[in-house]
Amino acid sequence: MISVRWLHWADLVLPPLVALAVALVAGDLLILSYGQAPGSVWRLLLEGTWGNSYGIGQVLYKATTLTCTGLAVALPMRAGLFNIGAESQLAAGAFATALVASLLPTATPLLLAAPLCIAGAMVGGGLVGAVPGVLRARYGAHEVIVTIMLNFVVLALLNWLVSTYWHVPETLHTPTITSGQMPRLSQLFPQFHGSAANWSWLPVALTAGLVQWALQRSQAGFALRAVGFQPLAAENAGILVGRVWRQALTWGGALAGLGGINFVLGYKGYYEDGLAGGAGFLGIAVALVGRNHPLGVVAAALLFATLSQGGLAIHALVPKQMVEVLQAVVILAMAMAVPEVRRLLRTALTPRRRAP
Amino acid sequence: MTDSSATPAVRMTGIAKRFAAVQAVAQADLSVQPGEIHALCGENGAGKSTLMKILCGMNGCDDGRIEVHGQDVTGWSTARAIAAGVGMVHQHFMLVPTLTVAENVVLGREPLRHGLLDLEKAVADVEQLCKQTGLSVPARALVAELSVGQAQRVEILKVLHRGARVLLLDEPTAVLSPPEVVELWKVLRTLRGSGTTILLVTHKLDEVMELTDRITVMRQGRTVAVLQTPETTPEILAEAMVGREVDLRVQHAKRAGSRGDVVLQLRDLRVAGRRIAEAIRGISLDVRAGEILGIAGVEGNGQAELLEALTGLRPVLSGEISLNGKNINALTPRARGDAGLSHIPEDRHERGLILEFSVADNLVLGQQHHFGSKGLLDRRAIDAHAQAAIAAWDIRPPDPQAPVRTLSGGNQQKVVIAREMARDFSVLIAAQPTRGVDVGAIEFIHDRLRQARDAGKAVLLVSAELREILTLSDRIAVLYGGQLVAVLPRDACSEAILGGYMTGLGSTTEAA
Numbered sequence: 001m002i003s004v005r006w007l008h009w010a011d012l013v014l015p016p017l018v019a020l021a022v023a024l025v026a027g028d029l030l031i032l033s034y035g036q037a038p039g040s041v042w043r044l045l046l047e048g049t050w051g052n053s054y055g056i057g058q059v060l061y062k063a064t065t066l067t068c069t070g071l072a073v074a075l076p077m078r079a080g081l082f083n084i085g086a087e088s089q090l091a092a093g094a095f096a097t098a099l100v101a102s103l104l105p106t107a108t109p110l111l112l113a114a115p116l117c118i119a120g121a122m123v124g125g126g127l128v129g130a131v132p133g134v135l136r137a138r139y140g141a142h143e144v145i146v147t148i149m150l151n152f153v154v155l156a157l158l159n160w161l162v163s164t165y166w167h168v169p170e171t172l173h174t175p176t177i178t179s180g181q182m183p184r185l186s187q188l189f190p191q192f193h194g195s196a197a198n199w200s201w202l203p204v205a206l207t208a209g210l211v212q213w214a215l216q217r218s219q220a221g222f223a224l225r226a227v228g229f230q231p232l233a234a235e236n237a238g239i240l241v242g243r244v245w246r247q248a249l250t251w252g253g254a255l256a257g258l259g260g261i262n263f264v265l266g267y268k269g270y271y272e273d274g275l276a277g278g279a280g281f282l283g284i285a286v287a288l289v290g291r292n293h294p295l296g297v298v299a300a301a302l303l304f305a306t307l308s309q310g311g312l313a314i315h316a317l318v319p320k321q322m323v324e325v326l327q328a329v330v331i332l333a334m335a336m337a338v339p340e341v342r343r344l345l346r347t348a349l350t351p352r353r354r355a356p
Numbered sequence: 357m358t359d360s361s362a363t364p365a366v367r368m369t370g371i372a373k374r375f376a377a378v379q380a381v382a383q384a385d386l387s388v389q390p391g392e393i394h395a396l397c398g399e400n401g402a403g404k405s406t407l408m409k410i411l412c413g414m415n416g417c418d419d420g421r422i423e424v425h426g427q428d429v430t431g432w433s434t435a436r437a438i439a440a441g442v443g444m445v446h447q448h449f450m451l452v453p454t455l456t457v458a459e460n461v462v463l464g465r466e467p468l469r470h471g472l473l474d475l476e477k478a479v480a481d482v483e484q485l486c487k488q489t490g491l492s493v494p495a496r497a498l499v500a501e502l503s504v505g506q507a508q509r510v511e512i513l514k515v516l517h518r519g520a521r522v523l524l525l526d527e528p529t530a531v532l533s534p535p536e537v538v539e540l541w542k543v544l545r546t547l548r549g550s551g552t553t554i555l556l557v558t559h560k561l562d563e564v565m566e567l568t569d570r571i572t573v574m575r576q577g578r579t580v581a582v583l584q585t586p587e588t589t590p591e592i593l594a595e596a597m598v599g600r601e602v603d604l605r606v607q608h609a610k611r612a613g614s615r616g617d618v619v620l621q622l623r624d625l626r627v628a629g630r631r632i633a634e635a636i637r638g639i640s641l642d643v644r645a646g647e648i649l650g651i652a653g654v655e656g657n658g659q660a661e662l663l664e665a666l667t668g669l670r671p672v673l674s675g676e677i678s679l680n681g682k683n684i685n686a687l688t689p690r691a692r693g694d695a696g697l698s699h700i701p702e703d704r705h706e707r708g709l710i711l712e713f714s715v716a717d718n719l720v721l722g723q724q725h726h727f728g729s730k731g732l733l734d735r736r737a738i739d740a741h742a743q744a745a746i747a748a749w750d751i752r753p754p755d756p757q758a759p760v761r762t763l764s765g766g767n768q769q770k771v772v773i774a775r776e777m778a779r780d781f782s783v784l785i786a787a788q789p790t791r792g793v794d795v796g797a798i799e800f801i802h803d804r805l806r807q808a809r810d811a812g813k814a815v816l817l818v819s820a821e822l823r824e825i826l827t828l829s830d831r832i833a834v835l836y837g838g839q840l841v842a843v844l845p846r847d848a849c850s851e852a853i854l855g856g857y858m859t860g861l862g863s864t865t866e867a868a
Contacts, residue, residue: 005757219731222717222724229712235669236699236707237722238690346375 007345014341016289016300019333026329027322034318041317048313049306055313057185057195061262062279062305063298064201065090067208068259069283070290070297072125072252075211076143077292079248080228085132085147086256087280088154089125093257095158096124098264098271101177113180114265118203121261122254128154129253130246137242143249151280159273173272182266198266205298207258212294224248256280285331303330363426365390365522365553366411366442371420372577373406380406381417382577388522388570390425393544393554395564395585398574399597399766399794404557407574408524411555412444413437424522443520445511447527453500457493458482461513485513490546504655505536512543522553529563530791534654534822534855541567559597559794561590573597598796615830616645619696619814620783625675627658627665629838634673635661637838643783648805648815650829652854655820658838660702663787663818667699668692680782693722698776702787702818708772709760716742716756719775726779745774750800766797773801777808784808787818802828822851822858836860 028038049055069086076083083089100120104113132146159172166174182199186192215221226234227244235241263275286304290296304327311323366388373381381403388394398404409415411422413434422430424440432440451460458479467477482495491509493502499510508528515523525544529537544554544567558564564571565585573581573596581596620643629635635658643649653659664670666677668689677684679695687695701707709718719742720727727741728734742756749770751763760768769789776784786805790798805828809815819825825832826849833843834857842857 217733217735219724219728219733222733226710226713226721229710230706232706233708233710233721236667236689236701238668238688238693239722240688240690 010345011342012291012293012296014345015334015337016291016296018337018341019289019330020303022333022337023326023329027326030322030325031318036317041314044314044317045306045310045323049310053189053191054193054195055309057192057197058309059302059305060185060201061196061198061267062308063301064204064262064266065259065279066282066286066301066304067204067298068262069256069280070286070301071208071211071283071294072129072256072259072280073283073287074290074292074294074297075215075224075255076248076252077287078215078228079224079244080231081136081245081248081252082144083129083132083147083249083252084144084284085128085150085154085253085280086283087276087278088151089128089253089256090259090276090280091158092128092154092260093121093125093254094260094264094275095161095271096257097121097180097260098174098177099124101180101265102175104179106178108179110180110183114182114203117180117265118258118261121257121259121264123257125257125260126250126254129256130250133246133249136249137246143245147249155276158271162271162273168270171272172274173268173270176269177264180265181269182261184266196267198262200262200266204258204262207255208294208298211255215294220247256283282327285327288334289330362389364388364423365425366555367423368407368411369421371407371410371422372418373403373410373415374418379577381410383579384420384574384577385579386411386572387582388553388555390521390553391548391551392569393548393556393567395556395558395568395571396574397559397561397564397571397593397597399559399796402574402597402794403577404574405526408444408526408555408557411437412442412524414444438518438520441519441521442524443515443518443522444524445508445515445526445528447530449507449511451499451507451510451514454498456496456498457502457510457513458495460499460510461485461495461517463514465518481517482513485517488550489513489516489543491543503536505532505539508532508536508540509543516547516552521551522555523547524555524557526557527559527792528556529558529560534851535859537563561593561795564593565590575599594795597794615647616812618642619645619680620816621676621678621681623676623678625662625665625677626673627661627670628673629658629661635838636665638675639838639840641833641840641843643814643816645782645812645814646809647830648809648817648828650817650819650825650832651835652819652822652825652832652858653835654858657835659787659818659835661838662835663699663702663785666785666816667697667701690722690725693779696780696782698779698781698784700773700776700784700786700789702791704765704768704772709768711761712759714757715746715751715760715763715771718760718771719745719756719778721775723775723779741778745771745778749774766793769793769801770797773804777804781813783814783816785816785818788820789817790819790821790824822854825854826851834858 031038031041049059069090072086072089073083097117097120100117104116128150131150132143135141135146136143162172162174168175185197185199215225223234223239224244226237226239227241231241264271282304286297286300289303290300307323307327311320314320364387366386368384368386371381371384384403384407386396386407396404396407406415410417413432413436416431421428424442429440461482462478467474467481479495486492491513493506493509493513499507502510528540532540548554556568568585571583571585571588571593572579573583573593575597583593622639622641625636625639626634627636651659661670665672668687672685679697684692684695705711710721716738720738724733727737739756745751746754746756751767751770760771773789789805790801793801805815817825817828829846831843831845832849832854833840834854836858837860
């Protein structure tokens, strides 16, 4: 007898693998349609990403942001809420961290500056996340509508703030920060030279682990999962459902905001209009492929970062837009793979006998 | 198996069906003659519902053969089942509340004129069908305005309108008041008279004995007996269902100790309703330690709102709820639980359990803050708690990590009750504690409720089953139209007396 726990894991892990396989086949067909050999294109893609330290650094940099936005979608999803606002929450976090960094005295020790800037990023994103949380809990306003609309409001607000009050002339970015910079990885490992990889990945990875741990091991996580599965039963058990909704969306926003440190503290050293660049929306796909599981989100973020960076590497042979098609195929295949895998698991476990 | 030479209306042989790790049905046989009322009985988890779903095409089967009127239809779809005249009346109504009765009945098979819906013809059709079958429902009324009994009649009409000759009814009386049940029996007998075959899924023995011609009994996914109703007794039937002897007498065990202090006190309680302005219209009641107080009443007379107000899910308009002499009006559900109020909710799937959670997690649901410190969960304590509860309540399978969804209804209910009785409580509110639970588990649960009473706890029992109220209660209050129309000692009660109060016919006597 196959145990229930084994089934649970198979149900969690198999669909993304199936979706990836489907995407590979679709990619093969696309490559063939361009008259190229799939094998050589895939090899190029891997060589351009995991094949050299610059590629690895770039993947790591992109995956760091995507992990944050993926978590920002996944955590509220575990409470039954759909956060589509990671894009503006990420931008708000980045703006807030730049603000905190610029307020600190020049050359504040990193051990002091980094936690403050990180906290600033999370507060900035959390504030934007709290709005749909409060509106949902108090007035029943649907978080999907609110988060989508808030994206426009917040991005426009930040654009206005930067362009009106706080920018380097002739640009749409703020002055470069003088404290709180995350060191580049290349300072310690010179082979990463030229890549955007920086130490932001460390707090982000720790956060992903912490979220996973909190979901499973804390009373708040217990309550959050209960609300996500069955709000009525949770309410009956004395869990304040509205409060859990508020917390889940606020923390979701904070997680997206955390992603802001990667660009601001780790890469450019300033807030720039449009820095989110779709990473917030891609977070939805990352959460989907990662099955709303924090560690799954990390893996999915690495996958999407690989595709994104790999697109540049294969540009010589096929258009780099091919990877965007592949990302879309992965998402579509996931939507189908989840129920399909579940059905197949069920059938495979049903012993068949011949009719008498 | 039967003496009849006619081709059976339904014949299922050697049916097997497995869901993941659970063998729901194994080697089940069922044979129903045309024009009979046939009951399919069994404990919860015996596989009755699965067998029904296989018959009406909602589930496939892994093994076996299904014949309807002599034709092999194994593995058919719901659409084909409907076309062949097999119709299912579901336990949970599938009606569109904002449409009229006639519109609901013809939905999917609307009469057309010039390509448009011919509403007049629909109404005429439905009225004609009502006349033929004796099912009386106002064809032009909105479904939202109907009583539960009327809504069920619409469900039956819907199935008949599609030309069903084999009618499957899944627990049809679960939501009906006693007069509505009588009405339903009349309808089913009329339908039988006109040649319709009726297959009834139920675990209520008195219904089976009263109404049916033959009975198929299932146990653990197998057919264990086929009985001719006139030749059987409830005892034989119960034994076949449970697999051992069961005591069925309405037996009212007197409480061991004497009544203690008032622990739950309601004073002029008024509560808003889900749809109406005031569902509870001024209730005063004292529940004492060491007694079981039963609240009888037809569903929809304010029970749901009363329960929600007591447990803190619904604010009160005015009045007072006190627990152990302390006003708890303003306390949250969790604070009430900690203050000594335990609660078995009436709908375990919706309110009582998180189906995706494990047995262990469900056993601490609502008390998770007592299992761990500093906001964390103590997994070891939770697991130990689960092991103890599983042993004490004989929860099967005995795996703390099994998702509660995979348990049978009776075992799920045991998880709920075990959780609520494991905490330190002075009042237990038990709402429909044995709904959808098999005969064996009912006995077990009743015993535990009596034990709690004997241990000096106060039990407030809210049940739609008069039999259960009479079996367990020391005092009985009748809720009608949001008011307590009677509070009587058990010895002064009978089904007839309570029935009168429940339907608003009895004289209003105040005896608190």
